[in-house]
Amino acid sequence: MDVKGQAVIVTGGASGLGGGAATALAAAGAKVAILDLQEELGAAKAKELGGLYVKCNVADAASAEAAIKTVVETLGAPRVAVNCAGIGRAARTISKTGPHDLAMFAQVIQVNLIGTFNVIRLASWAMSQAEPMADGERGVIVNTASVAAFEGQIGQAAYSASKGGVVGMTLPIARDLSSVGVRVCTIAPGLFLTPMMMGLSAEAQKSLGAQVPFPSRLGDPSEYAALAMHIVQNRMLNGEVIRLDGAIRMAPK
Numbered sequence: 001m002d003v004k005g006q007a008v009i010v011t012g013g014a015s016g017l018g019g020g021a022a023t024a025l026a027a028a029g030a031k032v033a034i035l036d037l038q039e040e041l042g043a044a045k046a047k048e049l050g051g052l053y054v055k056c057n058v059a060d061a062a063s064a065e066a067a068i069k070t071v072v073e074t075l076g077a078p079r080v081a082v083n084c085a086g087i088g089r090a091a092r093t094i095s096k097t098g099p100h101d102l103a104m105f106a107q108v109i110q111v112n113l114i115g116t117f118n119v120i121r122l123a124s125w126a127m128s129q130a131e132p133m134a135d136g137e138r139g140v141i142v143n144t145a146s147v148a149a150f151e152g153q154i155g156q157a158a159y160s161a162s163k164g165g166v167v168g169m170t171l172p173i174a175r176d177l178s179s180v181g182v183r184v185c186t187i188a189p190g191l192f193l194t195p196m197m198m199g200l201s202a203e204a205q206k207s208l209g210a211q212v213p214f215p216s217r218l219g220d221p222s223e224y225a226a227l228a229m230h231i232v233q234n235r236m237l238n239g240e241v242i243r244l245d246g247a248i249r250m251a252p253k
Contacts, residue, residue, distance in 0.1 A: 001133060001140055001232050004029030007075035009068070011058050011085035011119055014041035016194040017144060018084030020221025021228045022049060025080065028229065033071040033078070035064075035119075036085065058085045058115035068122045077130040080232055081123035082142045086112045086162075088196060090155040105158040112162035116143055120173060120184070128180040135235055138181040142228045143170065145188040147243060151250035163188070167241050174239030183238040185231045190245025192219040212246035219244065 008025050012018035013034035022045060026032045032051035036042040039055055046053035052074055056067035071078055089108050093100050120141055127139030145166040152160025166186055174184040191197070191208050197218060200208075209217040227244055231237050 001079060001137055001235070003080060003232060005031070006079040007031045007033065007071060007077065008080035008082070009033050009035060009071055009078045009119070009123055010082045011035045011056070011115075013082075013084065014038045014045050014053075016084065016196075017189065017192060017221050017224045018082065019045060020223075020225035021082045021084060021142075022051070024222070024225035024229050025082075025232075026051060030080070031075045033075055035067050035071075058083075058119050059110045061118060064115075064118045064122055068119075068126055072126050077126045078123055078139065079127065079130065079133075080140050080142070081119060081127075082144075082228055083116045083119055084144050085115060085119075086144065088159055090159070091157075092155050093157055100157065105161075108158035108162050109165070112159070113165040116166050117169065124177050124180070124182050127182050128177075132181050136181040137183070137235060139183070140232045141173075141177075141182065141184045142231050143184070143186040145186050145241065147188055147190045147245050147248065147250055149188055150243075153250055154253045170241055171239045178238075183231075183235070185237050185239070186241045187224060187227055187231075188241055188243045188245070189224055190219060190243070190248045192221065192224060194221070212248045214246055216246075219246065 008030040010018050010022040013022040014036040022032050026049040034042050034046050034053045035056035042053040054067045054070050057063040091100050146163040148160045149163035149167045170186040
């Protein structure tokens with residue numbers, strides 16, 4: 001799909017992987033809508049890209065519905081949705097103080113899995129109302145999972161479950177949406193230089209990067225964005241989960 005002049009949505013687009021995707025889409029000529037809870041960062045990113053910032057809690061039905069409606073009314077029906085909004089919480093199933101907090105587990109599932117599906121259902125409906133493009137294509141959805149979906153580490157029960165859910169729903173949703181010409185793929189990144197990683201010391205970042213076979217460093221958001229753009233542009237990519245990890249396979253801890 002050629003995104004020039006087309007409306008696109010990036011959740012979590014204020015920074016990190018979403019920020020990288022938003023930058024790449026804007027560079028390709030898209031009208032970018034950033035959906036994020038970080039108001040100051042989101043507004044600044046949208047201004048930088050000449051796009052639109054909409055405050056949105058992807059895990060809340062009403063918030064996401066209002067955000068997508070604003071995008072459609074302001075920029076037109078979205079042709080691309082890149083789902084990068086997510087949170088990371090770590091806790092062992094049991095610890096010296098007791099069992100895993102259930103509310104914490106539910107929160108991670110609510111944001112990472114249900115929030116991703118929430119945006120998919122709303123964005124794909126908006127896409128289905130648009131006129132078809134080449135090959136009858138109406139839209140593309142790119143989700144973000146994690147290598148933790150396959151090799152969750154100690155303390156990652158909630159996070160791995162949430163990302164495993166994103167992986168698991170990729171194919172059935174791609175099949176669901178095939179009738180309206182909307183493609184769905186998922187990227188499973190390894191260790192990337194996101195805001196969470198930036199909070200670590202340079203020594204810690206270097207140590208983590210050294211775990212990656214090649215290239216032995218943390219991934220850059222621009223590399224995530226490059227893959228997201230290729231998915232958008234290559235119409236035969238559909239229903240697939242693609243690891244982007246430098247061949248890393250995570251150890252238990």
